[in-house]
Amino acid sequence: xxxxxxxxxxxxxxxxxxxxxxxxxxxxxxxxxxxxxxxxxxxxxxxxxxxxxxxxxxxxxxxxxxxxxxxxxxxxxxxxxxxxxxxxxxxxxxxxxxxxxxxxxxxxxxxxxxxxxxxxxxxxxxxxxxxxxxxxxxxxxxxxxxxxxxxxxxxxxxxxxxxxxxxxxxxxxxxxxxxxxxxxxxxxxxxxxxxxxxxxxxxxxxxxxxxxxxxxxxxxxxxxxxxxxxxxxxxxxxxxxxxxxxxxxxxxxxxxxxxxxxxxxxxxxxxxxxxxxxxxxxxxxxxxxxxxxxxxxxxxxxxxxxxxxxxxxxxxxxxxxxxxxxxxxxxxxxxxxxxxxxxxxxxxxxxxxxxxxxxxxxxxxxxxxxxxxxxxxxxxxxxxxxxxxxxxxxxxxxxxxxxxxxxxxxxxxxxxxxxxxxxxxxxxxxxxxxxxxxxxxxxxxxxxxxxxxxxxxxxxxxxxxxxxxxxxxxxxxxxxxxxxxxxxxxxxxxxxxxxxxxxxxxxxxxxxxxxxxxxxxxxxxxxxxxxxxxxxx
Amino acid sequence: xxxxxxxxxxxxxxxxxxxxxxxxxxxxxxxxxxxxxxxxxxxxxxxxxxxxxxxxxxxxxxxxxxxxxxxxxxxxxxxxxxxxxxxxxxxxxxxxxxxxxxxxxxxxxxxxxxxxxxxxxxxxxxxxxxxxxxxxxxxxxxxxxxxxxxxxxxxxxxxxxxxxxxxxxxxxxxxxxxxxxxxxxxxxxxxxxxxxxxxxxxxxxxxxxxxxxxxxxxxxxxxxxxxxxxxxxxxxxxxxxxxxxxxxxxxxxxxxxxxxxxxxxxxxxxxxxxxxxxxxxxxxxxxxxxxxxxxxxxxxxxxxxxxxxxxxxxxxxxx
Numbered sequence: 001x002x003x004x005x006x007x008x009x010x011x012x013x014x015x016x017x018x019x020x021x022x023x024x025x026x027x028x029x030x031x032x033x034x035x036x037x038x039x040x041x042x043x044x045x046x047x048x049x050x051x052x053x054x055x056x057x058x059x060x061x062x063x064x065x066x067x068x069x070x071x072x073x074x075x076x077x078x079x080x081x082x083x084x085x086x087x088x089x090x091x092x093x094x095x096x097x098x099x100x101x102x103x104x105x106x107x108x109x110x111x112x113x114x115x116x117x118x119x120x121x122x123x124x125x126x127x128x129x130x131x132x133x134x135x136x137x138x139x140x141x142x143x144x145x146x147x148x149x150x151x152x153x154x155x156x157x158x159x160x161x162x163x164x165x166x167x168x169x170x171x172x173x174x175x176x177x178x179x180x181x182x183x184x185x186x187x188x189x190x191x192x193x194x195x196x197x198x199x200x201x202x203x204x205x206x207x208x209x210x211x212x213x214x215x216x217x218x219x220x221x222x223x224x225x226x227x228x229x230x231x232x233x234x235x236x237x238x239x240x241x242x243x244x245x246x247x248x249x250x251x252x253x254x255x256x257x258x259x260x261x262x263x264x265x266x267x268x269x270x271x272x273x274x275x276x277x278x279x280x281x282x283x284x285x286x287x288x289x290x291x292x293x294x295x296x297x298x299x300x301x302x303x304x305x306x307x308x309x310x311x312x313x314x315x316x317x318x319x320x321x322x323x324x325x326x327x328x329x330x331x332x333x334x335x336x337x338x339x340x341x342x343x344x345x346x347x348x349x350x351x352x353x354x355x356x357x358x359x360x361x362x363x364x365x366x367x368x369x370x371x372x373x374x375x376x377x378x379x380x381x382x383x384x385x386x387x388x389x390x391x392x393x394x395x396x397x398x399x400x401x402x403x404x405x406x407x408x409x410x411x412x413x414x415x416x417x418x419x420x421x422x423x424x425x426x427x428x429x430x431x432x433x434x435x436x437x438x439x440x441x442x443x444x445x446x447x448x449x450x451x452x453x454x455x456x457x458x459x460x461x462x463x464x465x466x467x468x469x470x471x472x473x474x475x476x477x478x479x480x481x482x483x484x485x486x487x488x489x490x491x492x493x494x495x496x497x498x499x500x501x502x503x504x505x506x507x508x509x510x511x512x513x514x515x516x517x518x519x520x521x522x523x524x525x526x527x528x529x530x531x532x533x534x535x536x537x
Numbered sequence: 538x539x540x541x542x543x544x545x546x547x548x549x550x551x552x553x554x555x556x557x558x559x560x561x562x563x564x565x566x567x568x569x570x571x572x573x574x575x576x577x578x579x580x581x582x583x584x585x586x587x588x589x590x591x592x593x594x595x596x597x598x599x600x601x602x603x604x605x606x607x608x609x610x611x612x613x614x615x616x617x618x619x620x621x622x623x624x625x626x627x628x629x630x631x632x633x634x635x636x637x638x639x640x641x642x643x644x645x646x647x648x649x650x651x652x653x654x655x656x657x658x659x660x661x662x663x664x665x666x667x668x669x670x671x672x673x674x675x676x677x678x679x680x681x682x683x684x685x686x687x688x689x690x691x692x693x694x695x696x697x698x699x700x701x702x703x704x705x706x707x708x709x710x711x712x713x714x715x716x717x718x719x720x721x722x723x724x725x726x727x728x729x730x731x732x733x734x735x736x737x738x739x740x741x742x743x744x745x746x747x748x749x750x751x752x753x754x755x756x757x758x759x760x761x762x763x764x765x766x767x768x769x770x771x772x773x774x775x776x777x778x779x780x781x782x783x784x785x786x787x788x789x790x791x792x793x794x795x796x797x798x799x800x801x802x803x804x805x806x807x808x809x810x811x812x813x814x815x816x817x818x819x820x821x822x823x824x825x826x827x828x829x830x831x832x833x834x835x836x837x838x839x840x841x842x843x844x845x846x847x848x849x850x851x852x853x854x855x856x
Contacts, residue, residue, distance in 0.1 A: 037656050046706075050805065057664055135576045135588040191625030212635075213797035214708060247795040251690055256705050259698040322557050422574035429573065429584070 016399070023281035036231070042241040046253045046265035049364065050213050054192035057130050057174035060138035062206055062509075063175055066266070066528040067216050072201035073292025075104050075123070077228035078171060078443055078524035080357075083343030085170050087472055088228045089118055089180060090334040095479050098148075099167040100257060103159045110226040112182035113206045120158035124150035125183045126326040127160060133444070136190055142450055143172035148522060154258050165477040167484060168446030171343070200264050202226070204237040216244040231466040231531050232519070238534035250394070254512065257281070263517045263535060266528070269394060269509045270328045280515035285330045286522040287506040289342035290442040291451060293399070295387055295435040295502040300461045304385055304434055308362045310499035315359035316410040323505055326398045330510050334503035336497045337448065341526065342482075342504075344445045345490040348496050350502060368411065376411035384413035390424045393507060400437065409434065431461055439507045443489040443525045449476055452495060460500040470493045545834075549827040557613060557816065558821035561606055565813045571622040571810045572598065597620055613761060613820065619813035628813035632821055638708045639798035642790065643783040644720030645714055650783075651776070653722055654729030658772075661730075662737040663760050676732065680727030685786055685844075689720040689793035706795035713822070717794045721786050726777050732775050736768040769840055777833035781826050 009428030046110045047066065053059040056068025077088040084280050090104035110118040127150050130140045137144075146164040153159055172178055181193075181201055196210045204227065205218040218345065245262065247253045254272040256262040256280075265294065268276065276283050295313070297304045304310055319333030332340060335349040366378035368383050369535065377381040389396050404414045414435075419427065427433050436459065440447055449472040454464040462468065471494060474487035495501050509526050519532040571587060574590045576584045593599045596619075612619065618628040654677075661673030696716060697705040703712045740746070741764050751760050788799035799818060807816035 050801075052805075087603045135584050135592065138576070164789075189625075191620075194624060195626070211797065213791075214795075245795065248792050249690070249795070252693060252705055252793065252795060255694060255698045259705070260699065261697070261705055282651060420574075420808065420810070422570055425573040425576075426570055429586075429589075524835075 018033060035536070037238055037532070038536040038537055039236075039238045039534070041238075041381055042242055042243060043239050043517065043520075043533060044243050044263045046245050046256055046262040048246075048248060048250070048253065048267040051210075051216060051244075051309075052212075053228065054196050054210055054216055055190070055199055056179050056194040056405065057140055057181065058133060058136050058190060060136065060192060062176070062266075062527065063246075065525075066181065067218065069176040069203075069523060069527055070218055071199060071203045072176055072181060073110070073118075073226065073228075073371050074174050074176065074179050075176060076170065076174040079230055080175040080522060081526050083443065083524065084391075085122065085174055085231060087474075088174070089123075089226070089352050090173075093170075095170065096217070097476055099165045099169070099479055100162045101159060101417040102169060102173070103153070103157065104173075106156050106158070107226060107345070108156070111200050112184075112202045113200045113221060114182050114184055116184070117180055117204050118180060119155045120152040120198040121155070122154055122183055123158045123180055123188060127178070127406060127448055128182045129181065129186045129233055130178060132188060137177070138170075138533040138535070139175070142240040143169060144173070147507070151525065162241060165473075166445045167476050167479045168220040170479050171444040171446075176527070192203060195200075208241070213246055215246060217242075218242050227531060231529075233532060237531050238519070239530065241531075242314035242530060250496045254449040257512050257514055262514070264511060264513045264520055266509070266511050268329075268512045270326070272329050273330065273510065276512045281512045282517075283330075284511045284513065284520060284522065285508060286526045287332055287339050287341045287508045288439070288441045288526045289339050289444075289524070290447050291337060291340050291438075291440045293393070293437065293439040294334070294337060294504055295437055296401075296451075296459045297385075297435055297500060297502070298431060298433055298459075298461050299500065300431075301434050302385060303383055305382070306366060308366050309368075309383070310502070312362040312410060313407060313412055314352070314496070314499040314502045315362070316407050316412060317343075317502060317504060318354040318406050320354065322399055324404055326395055326402050327505065328510075331508045332506045334505055336492045337503045338445060338492055338494045342445060342447075344475075344485050346489040346492045348492060349491075351482050351496050351503065356410055361410060370411050373407065374411060375413040382413060384415060385434035386415040386417055387437055388417050388419050388424055388427055388433050390419055390421045392421065393439075399504065428459070435502075441507070441525055445474055445484075446490070446492050448472060448488075448495070449452075452491075452500065462500070468498075496505075515529060545750050545831060547646070549831070552827055553820060555850060556819050557610060557690045558606075560816050560819040561609065561812075564810070564815060565602060565605075565794070567810060570814055571798060571812060572596065573810075575623050576807045578699075581613030592664070596738045598692070600664035609816070613816070618817035619651070621806070621811050621814045623809045623811045623814075628811075628817040631814055632799065632817045635798050635802045636821070638796055639784070639800060641708075641714055642721060643780070643787060646725065646786075647776070647780065649718050650726035650729055650779070653726035654731075654772075655721060657726070657730035658733035658737055659760070659765065661734050662741065663756070675731075675733075677731035678724045678725040681731075684815050685724060686719055686789045686793050688723055689717070689790055692716045692720060693793070706797075713796070714721070715793070716849050717790045717796065720790050721792070724786070725783060729772055729775060733768060733772040736771050737764055740764040740768045766840060770837065773833055773836060773840065777830045780829045784822055784825065 001359045045427055047063055049063045051064040051067055051382060054067050055062055056065055056072055062396050071091050075090040076085045077087055089106055089110055091107045093104045094104060095102050106120060112118060130137050131144050132145050136139050146162040146166050148161045148163050151159045159406045160496055179201060184197045185200050193199050196207045199207045204221050206221050207215040208219045219241050220237050220239060227234055250269040250272060253265045254275055257265045258275060274346050297310050299305060321334050323331045334352060336346050340343045363376055368378045371377040376529040389400060400416045404416055407414045428436055450454060451459050453472045454462055454467060470492060471491040475484050476492060478484050516536040521532055523529045572589055576588060576592060590744035599607060616629060621628050621631055656671050657676055663671055664670050693705045696702050703715055707713045746759060749763055787798055788804050791798045802816045
């Protein structure tokens with residue numbers, strides 16, 4: 001069902017492009033002459049999928065998190081450019097030497113939408129509440145894996161204790177997944193909070209209504225005055241209301257924006273991007289931090305047990321061609337297993353350069369000789385591996401088909417196999433794959449430990465005590481950048497050198513804003529920040 | 538074919554039970570797992586086997602299949618289809634909340650289809666202009682071969698984006714109903730038109746038409762009063778079948794027009810392998826189908842008094 005409407009959307013884009021060039025004279029000026037921000041108005045924002053659940057503590061999808069971010073504040077915030085953790089609900093904090101104990105001092109004056117204060121007891125209730133959600137907290141469950149308890153030191157001071165070094169927690173404390181809800185929220189069931197009932201945060205917007213598959217409406221919080229210092233203004237948000245309209249068809253989303261029925265949209269498809277170039281529309285773009293879209297190898301299976309074969313595949317992928325042909329200039333070729341927007345990202349683009357000759361040489365050395373159909377063979381075995389993927393990103397199929405062609409040139413047969421998301425999850429957990437294709441958004445290098453450590457996800461099925469484990473443990477043990485950076489960089493280097501993962505491209509958020517819409521921003525994890533957004537009259 | 542009401546009800550129950558059982562068997566045999574789909578999330582990295590087992594137990598998914606089937610059937614009889622594994626909402630509530638929106642577009646779609654198909658058939662068989670007749674005869678195959686999502690996107694492009702007459706999305710009011718209903722009506726109306734035109738031609742070739750004409754009735758009177766009345770029966774039977782198709786068509790139409798409804802609920806439930814919701818939808822669709830066919834059957838005697846006599850006679854003698 002998903003590919004046909006997509007093709008139709010492509011056709012529509014062509015029609016829409018003709019329309020945009022010919023008719024609508026509404027698009028005037030650019031963003032430069034927008035004038036000072038104006039309070040008031042409703043932002044009609046087209047999003048691509050139903051949030052299912054609007055509680056940011058539970059769901060991990062962009063649709064849910066983009067809504068949830070506006071409703072809750074977090075203990076800290078993360079600077080979008082430097083990745084540094086900065087104050088928000090907490091003015092300051094202290095971390096003990098092995099990163100197992102975090103003491104936060106809260107700012108005064110912040111309140112939840114029901115009038116109760118954001119104090120140490122409320123923070124404890126909220127963190128305990130997230131922990132109690134267990135795996136229902138899709139992201140928080142990982143962030144709080146080692147969470148032991150919270151202690152109210154005094155009304156302004158709360159201490160969070162962990163059973164293992166958790167340097168990643170400081171960044172996690174800045175996410176909406178660990179955003180603070182009012183104690184009253186936990187008197188409702190998780191399912192009720194999913195539907196917005198009792199979803200009471202201290203954020204710049206308050207929940208108003210949620211109609212499944214239709215829209216989510218949030219409204220300005222009156223008297224809000226405790227915004228993150230990195231936001232462009234202080235006080236209340238500009239917008240009176242935001243209507244998140246759920247518009248699954250990409251062609252309808254872009255057409256609605258072009259025809260003025262929407263003020264902004266998310267998930268502009270590569271094929272639709274030209275529509276919004278240089279005609280008054282703006283296109284905010286930001287690469288997701290975290291693990292890039294990659295082929296993670298199961299090192300215990302078939303031809304992928306040989307590191308030289310994996311390295312050949314790594315050299316045989318032409319990343320630039322992938323972004324140039326299947327995607328657009330807004331997407332970056334991978335320069336590490338971590339995206340370039342991730343703190344402590346190491347630039348390994350030299351190691352990831354396209355080198356088909358080097359790849360062939362490696363395979364020759366290992367005794368793989370080209371067979372009659374161009375695919376190499378050795379002792380009757382074909383140089384072949386299967387990759388499983390699901391359509392979480394629309395372009396996945398096209399990207400993998402191109403990678404398949406590229407690898408064919410070095411004599412490697414990549415068999416691509418589309419599965420549903422649940423099937424992919426199941427196979428991933430069972431370790432039943434040669435390659436898996438996925439990405440994961442997280443603005444902290446610790447995501448590598450979660451995926452590659454033999455004590456956690458271990459997606460490459462490595463054996464315990466390998467050098468990568470050591471590097472991953474080291475970066476988890478300290479929040480000090482001077483000590484953490486070398487460990488994180490070593491981990492990235494090991495993964496690429498050993499080709500445990502073959503990074504391909506960075507998932508990128510591409511949005512479209514109408515001529516009147518301004519200030520729709522990204523937070524550090526490339527999710528939406530609407531506090532500074534406004535609409536020209 | 539029409540018989541006593543008790544027998545019809547018994548048939549309906551059997552159909553519903555079969556729908557429930559078949560869907561249970563199919564869903565149980567599908568690979569994949571709703572609990573994994575839910576817990577996996579975006580990261581999917583922190584879920585342990587123990588977490589999955591606990592969650593599975595909470596939904597009774599660790600019971601033996603036969604026990605699960607029995608439990609679910611017993612609850613379903615009482616109108617309880619369990620909770621959605623994906624969102625935790627009541628499955629039946631989820632489906633019933635989505636129903637009005639779907640009924641609105643399929644209902645209006647059916648009206649449009651009957652009008653559109655009827656007009657093609659009646660004008661096509663009545664006209665003396667050969668080219669108009671040929672043109673109208675060509676519409677049904679064309680209408681039936683156009684992919685609905687393409688029609689929907691085209692309608693949006695023209696009537697919403699270019700002309701600005703109706704909104705492209707949402708489910709508020711009549712304006713948002715028209716385009717999706719037209720989208721649904723095109724293939725359905727095409728089939729109705731084709732069948733109706735064929736049976737109209739058959740009727741018009743019957744000897745009784747000559748008799749009526751000889752008695753001095755006008756062509757229009759013959760067409761409307763006599764031929765159409767007799768030709769409507771096969772088309773009406775078809776409407777019953779097509780109502781089910783309309784419901785299926787709503788999956789695509791609702792996505793294109795960003796509407797809530799059974800189609801959207803079904804699509805996401807199938808993707809997430811959310812068994813309780815999928816089952817609720819299947820049983821509801823079966824119920825819908827049974828009711829439509831019952832209504833069609835009851836309409837027969839209205840159109841054909843001979844059938845009415847037979848029903849009464851049988852009903853009386855049958856009891």
